Amino acid sequence: MPADERRLLVEQWARRHGVDAAQRLAEAEDLADVVAAAITPHNTADTYAKSWRVWQRFCAASRLPELEGSRGALVAFVAWMLREGQQGGKGYAPSSASTHLAAVVVGLRERGVAVSADDQAEARAGLEGLAVQLLKAGERRGRGQAVGADLDGLRAIARACPDTLTGDRDKALVLIGFRYASRSQDPAGLLAGDVIPHPRGLLVDILTGKTKHSVRTAKIPYDDEPEICPVRAWSAYRARLVAEHGARWADPATPAFVGIDRWGHITGGMGPDSVTRAIKRISVRAGVPIAWTGHSLRIGLASVARRAGRDSIAIADQGGWARHSRSMLGYMQREDGWNDNAAAGLT
Template sequence: MAVEVEFVNHALVEHRALFERWAERHGVDAARRLAEAEDLADAVAAEITPDNTVDTYAKSWRVWQRFCAASGLPEAEGSRGALVAFVAWMLCEGQQNGTGYAPTSASTHLAAAVVGLRTRGVTVSGDAQAEARADLEGLTVKLLRAGERRGRRQAVGGDIDGLRAIARACPDTLTGYRDKALVLTGFRYASRSQDPAGLLTGDVALHPRGLLVDVLAGKTKHSVRTAKIPYADDPEICPVRAWTAYRTRLVAEHGEQWNAPATPAFVGIDRWGHITGGMVPDSVTRAVKRISARAGVPIAWTAGRPGSSW
């Protein structure tokens, strides 16, 4: 809490200093307009920053706070030694269960923690960050030489038998229909849980040959790609039929408003069958885990699935 207050105070002091410099150079009226432009720039930046990026920064800052508490170092310092110690701690014992992070996760937390420090007014030199990153790479090489590989295993892609098992394990409920559509269509276009979570009803269109799905691509610089999902020869695992059946049941049970283009393509459903809103990446991940466990088939979103032709 003290660090957050310090962060806010620092921002106020910084803005006040800017205003005073502008007033000296251009006069009070121009300084006021420049300050309003700064506020607008901050608002635009907040609006276009992806939610998952904000979540990453917040999570990494909590990791930094745990490190500082464990090591007895102050949170509001980004010295060379502190960053190197942070890297070593993450690889050794940084996770809450006492095990070390995978190097890729440690790299993400290091970068985001540096951003967090700087936004709170803490000076972090480029040399200090570069040394911490170099040490991270060196320690990663040592782990590999020792035969220790951390991180996610390669995702298991679905095959025909696995998809049939998943389809047959989905119950005859709206949730079951949604799960079936989520997996059978997602198998064709989803590389991340954000992909189906971000879809709107208007992003999915029926075509004589199948479905056209407009997917938001890219983690930071977004563009839209259109995935083409054809009908399958086997009706049991046909993504187009699964999608149509799910959407038909959703509207029949919960109203025509769910046909509106701006509504979520995939909705959250509680245990009583109530709609809880659109699915978010975490709820998609949890749903996929439940589907996987229910069918006894290991599944995950894997890159390279989206089709580019019929």
């Protein structure tokens, strides 16, 4: 909240409730700001910051004030993004432009700028209309949906991992991540103590900011194929880590998945970007036809489990989706387009 608005609000509280109560309310507002910042996922904060920089470049190029969210400014913003918004002068994909628009509206409101729902809706309608024009002109932007991991790919990756600590880490990272439909930030947030041995496999406590639940626990069973068994891969990786780098890595407070440089030195815990890069590198090394991304494991569990006849609710619970999630059902549809086709078997 801008300082002037904050001062007026405190003065209003003082008139209504007295000076002491107004001071306590102001302190509560400060606490609320701190809590809001603490619970905002890092990737969300990064997206907002990146989008605001895009907005600043647009305003500089268009000679418009940054702190003005008028209908015309927002419509001009989406047109500029599609035309030339990237640093190199290329246009953004419509999906990226949509993300930046939403984040900029949040950024403007946080800075005290009034942005009406109607103005935002008109900018979004303009974005959708311009995106249709791009398609009609034969221009497709963006990478499209990531390829999903599959069992053949997991087998190829397991065989291609070298007999080193890095190889053992890579194998555990992919095999475990696939079983609970991980996003790239999920393994980065795990501690060793979050992966708990169980007679039937592993219990993995995953910190998430995507739902109202702060932590979900995924059950990872032993696999009938030892080569791609996530439980065996985890045990081998952690045993080797302790054997080669000392007993301190047996501490439950250490990162579950560590960064390892080319000389075999531990660099700390892996971050989301390093997880994404590792998954791509691992899949390329294994000769997977289309390189996997940080989202491939998540897509893969939904599609492979559905193809194997698993119930959609069980898949949602395992992967941390809301039941009947549209994104999860979309991943399944890619596999079921023929077998589950509504037009099949009608005669």
